[in-house]
Amino acid sequence: MLRSKVRYIVSACCALLALCANAQNNVIDEVIWVVGDQAILKSDVEMARIEGQSRGERWDGDPYCVIPEQLAIQKLFLHQAAIDSIEVSDNEVLQTVENQINLYIQNFGSKERMEEIFGKTTTQIREQLFDIVRDNQIMSQERDNLVKDIKVTPAQVRRYFKDVPEDSIPFVPTQVEVQIIMREPEISQEEIDRVKNELRDYTERINSGQTQFSTLALMYSEDKGSAVHGGELGFMGRGNMVPEFANAAFSLTDPKTISKVVETEYGFHIIQLIEKRGDRINVRHILRRPKVSDAELTKTISEVDSIADEIRRNVFTFDEATQYISTDKDTRNNHGLMVNPNTGSSKFEMKDLPQEVAKVVVNMNVGEISKPFVMINNSEKEVVAIVKLKNKVEGHKANMRDDYQLMQDIVHNKLCEEKIDKWIRDMQKTTYVRINEEWRNCEFKYPGWIK
Known part of the structure; x- marks a missing residue:
């Protein structure tokens, strides 16, 4: 809802950044900022800089000034969220955590490589991610809570764009x-039978010990996203799967057992259980599609x-x-x-x-x-x-007749940005902040940190 620099500031420290900051061991750590009762570490800032550089990020100023301020603003939002009793669902957090871990595995090539990069086991990464994701979701809700009462009328939209220079009015693409x-x-029954027999042959080869499920998934599965990981999908709930697949996957109880051939809208599958954890499950599958x-x-x-x-x-x-x-x-x-x-x-x-x-x-x-x-x-x-x-x-x-919603959103975002900006400045006045001497020589976006 609020697409502004402030939204970027409070979300800039993503889960990957935080994990890397905690995984690294070659930075001599120290507390460089304290906001309220929350500390910001030198390692947090250093790894934020390295991670940002890897994404080609450019900071509007010295990163050793910009990044600590971004982290400090996060602390303000979390403090206010605690006062406002903002809470998030553990199930929602857990699902996001699993999605993030699956993304890491996909990006790094394997679970082992992910663990090597972070210097942690998957379980440790999952536990640390839980806190990071929960905080991000709390901050998002608190941000929305702060601007929930902002409404924009057509008169405000007209007045705003009346005063905007012609070259600043947005261009709406075709x-x-x-x-x-x-x-x-139509697919012939002969072709369907060929694919089913192919999958049954895979099952026989796995059960006889000739090969592993993950090897066949890598070689033959037509779900390319999971094939590179040996068919592994990562932890999911029933709601993340099509019903036919979910019914077959959740009926498995033994990791040595392979499902019967399952038909979904995507094609035909065989499924192998890896692990169950409450109402979430991690499986491998091989997908084949009739031609x-x-x-x-x-x-x-x-x-x-x-x-x-x-x-x-x-x-x-x-x-x-x-x-x-x-x-x-x-x-x-x-x-x-x-x-x-x-x-x-x-x-x-x-x-x-x-x-x-x-x-x-x-x-x-x-x-x-x-x-x-x-x-x-x-x-x-x-x-x-x-x-x-x-x-x-x-x-x-853009014009009022054809693009009112777009123009209303622009004005709404502007008003939200102004309110968040004022809120941050007000919070600075009432929040305890301590900055180490060598980290003070900065031109901060919000100069009220140093009192």
């Missing part, structure tokens, strides 16, 4: 609204082309066709209207559309229906699609 019909080509034959693909293209022709001849409307013909569960009950996952609205900039759709839409006129084309859907399946360009607004300077 946006489109797109309807889509997708059809999945669409050239003949079936050609047949489906022809069928979709005929559907497009009938819509153009007004035999039925595009909206009607989506409900009865489209196989895309995400759009067929919404008149085929695509939803931008980044914003939750039906408006897309070209760069946010699926690549195959963007290539088709870019040269279409409003109301036009495309020729059929092949694309990969959200379940990673090959489908045949047609699209209709429902609406298009060319790039332009």
